[in-house]
Amino acid sequence: MTAALLVQYGRPGYVGRFRASVEAVRGACVVLRGPRGLELGTVLCAAVAGVSGIDDEGELLRAATAADEAAADRSAALARDLLAAADELAAGLPVAFPDAEVALDGTAAVLHALPWAGCDLDAVLVALSERFGLPVRLLDLSRTPANPDPPEPATSCGKPDCGSGAGGCGTGGGCSTGSCSRGAVKSATELTAYFADLRGQMEAAARVPLH
Known part of the structure; x- marks a missing residue:
């Protein structure tokens, strides 16, 4: 049932x-x-x-199970590495990355971003996807009900709570149908x-x- x-x-x-x-x-x-x-x-x-x-x-x-929890620990470690790489790749851009998440099976990642001015993060997402061998998608924390008028957010696929702005997030690491982070923070x-x-x-x- x-x-x-x-x-x-x-x-x-x-x-x-x-x-x-x-x-x-x-x-x-x-x-x-x-x-x-x-x-x-x-x-x-x-x-x-x-x-x-x-x-x-x-x-x-x-x-x-214990195996699932061990996999979650590995995913958390990979997320920390991804977060450090994102900080390095986006140095000088008007954006901060508070957090990152990697799926339990290590096949996809979500990068949490908080931009304070317009910026295109396509190159960062593509570089992260290539370096870690998994699609990296953007969750724009400025696009939430608590902040309805964000400053020209980062790269976009036009979906709620994903990045927005010039560039889009299609090839090589952007959001794809059904795979964006969902719901407001x-x-x-x-x-x-x-x-x-x-x-x-x-x-x-x-x-x-x-x-």
Whole structure:
């Protein structure tokens, strides 16, 4: 039987709805297949029908194993190397890279960027993709609800929360259909408000979350 669960995933703490054909309890570390590839997530509760603002993100595959956690450690180490290389390649450009993420299977990466002026990061993305042997996509942190009028953001594919501006991010490391990072970057305040609203809707519907 397939159920729908709310799972938190990604460094910014995204929340999405994932299909699950296996049992998973609240707080369980699980392996997800979503728009960004394979990654770990944490089960929050059962999804409630009618809750707005939560997208169907993909599939919950299984409970995380020791091998999955070891793979996550390797991905985190690779992300640190990628972040250092990005800083080196973008030296002198009006952009900072707060973080980077690499998929659990090491097949794709997301570079978090915070530009404060217009800049084209196509060359940086292409160089990173070639150096690390995996596609590197851009998540522009200036394009969030908390900052609706960013200063001429960095390179673009025109999708929400990806870079924007001249150049695009197509060949050799830009975003492609279905593979951009998704959802707005959520602050602690936004997450608290979301879960308070969700709890109220669940109580009103007399639904019981996972324990």
